[in-house]
Amino acid sequence: MSFSSTAKEELIRLPFGRNCCLLAELSALTATSASLGFQGWQRFLITFEVENHALARRIFRILKNGMGLSPTLQFVQHARFGGRRTCVLTVPDTDAPALLTLLGMAEERDGAFSLKRTTPSVKLNRQCCRRAYLRGAWLGAGAMANPDRGYHMEWVCGDENQAALIRKCLKSGGLSPASYERRGSTVLYLNHAQDVADALALMGASAAVMSMENIRATRQMRGKATRAANCDEHNSERMLTAAQAQKEAILRLSIEPGLHSLPPALDELARLRLEHDELSLAELGEMMNPPVGKSGVNHRMRRLMELAARYAPGEEQHADTD
Numbered sequence: 001m002s003f004s005s006t007a008k009e010e011l012i013r014l015p016f017g018r019n020c021c022l023l024a025e026l027s028a029l030t031a032t033s034a035s036l037g038f039q040g041w042q043r044f045l046i047t048f049e050v051e052n053h054a055l056a057r058r059i060f061r062i063l064k065n066g067m068g069l070s071p072t073l074q075f076v077q078h079a080r081f082g083g084r085r086t087c088v089l090t091v092p093d094t095d096a097p098a099l100l101t102l103l104g105m106a107e108e109r110d111g112a113f114s115l116k117r118t119t120p121s122v123k124l125n126r127q128c129c130r131r132a133y134l135r136g137a138w139l140g141a142g143a144m145a146n147p148d149r150g151y152h153m154e155w156v157c158g159d160e161n162q163a164a165l166i167r168k169c170l171k172s173g174g175l176s177p178a179s180y181e182r183r184g185s186t187v188l189y190l191n192h193a194q195d196v197a198d199a200l201a202l203m204g205a206s207a208a209v210m211s212m213e214n215i216r217a218t219r220q221m222r223g224k225a226t227r228a229a230n231c232d233e234h235n236s237e238r239m240l241t242a243a244q245a246q247k248e249a250i251l252r253l254s255i256e257p258g259l260h261s262l263p264p265a266l267d268e269l270a271r272l273r274l275e276h277d278e279l280s281l282a283e284l285g286e287m288m289n290p291p292v293g294k295s296g297v298n299h300r301m302r303r304l305m306e307l308a309a310r311y312a313p314g315e316e317q318h319a320d321t322d
């Protein structure tokens with residue numbers, strides 16, 4: 001399975017979480033994978049069409065258990081595309097008004113139901129909801145390259161409105177995506193290793209962050225071999241062990257609460273340590289802007305390690321920044 005599919009499988013298995021987040025995720029999935037049909041006066045039909053069966057089941061459960069609706073699920077065999085089966089979820093006209101109202105697409109006034117817009121409109125004021133929205137949008141219309149080959153993660157946006165929402169979610173996670181146009185759609189993307197890892201962490205794919213880090217380490221190791229050969233063996237080994245422990249601690253911080261939420265001085269040192277585990281703290285200090293002396297870097301690294309200890313595995317932390 002590709003790295004992208006494995007990361008998606010992980011996200012699809014995540015628990016539902018709060019109702020606000022569920023609605024945010026559903027909005028993103030609706031914007032990327034659903035279409036609105038008209039069956040007559042005030043009779044609407046909402047249809048989700050997805051290729052990934054596990055994703056279809058997740059949408060089905062969100063609609064049924066999360067929103068109390070009665071969707072139907074069927075498989076459509078395509079004669080073209082090598083006989084691929086797509087899952088088609090239909091929200092019947094009896095339930096469609098409720099769903100459209102939840103998604104901010106319609107309103108009911110004096111018993112009359114009226115459609116306001118054809119794409120979902122959500123507020124996303126809370127960080128938990130922005131993360132859920134990002135996840136839904138990526139599951140519905142996102143992809144990433146195998147980190148073995150390069151770092152690239154993208155979201156294909158249905159319209160400018162959705163592009164603005166996804167940009168907002170990434171921004172609040174400290175990420176600034178670049179964009180380009182592809183067949184009439186705006187594609188937002190990230191192409192730095194740490195940005196891709198941060199985005200995976202934001203969406204909740206912590207196992208994918210870890211395996212991406214392993215691939216990154218292997219790639220860096222190759223470049224490091226020459227350098228290590230010139231070093232005093234004992235010293236460099238001791239240095240690498242300490243650096244490895246620091247890196248693992250920082251990696252935990254990058255998942256929760258996210259490096260962007262650290263004070264800038266700590267954020268900078270954390271990113272340098274992730275990129276260069278072959279360097280000593282003094283050398284990292286020299287790379288900082290402005291450069292920091294040995295005792296200064298030591299002090300900052302101690303603070304990073306203390307922070308990471310607070311986010312030790314097994315402890316649920318809330319990263320709400322309402």
Ligand SMILES: [Zn+2]
Pocket residue numbers: 018019020021022024126127128129130132
């Ligand atoms: Zn939420």
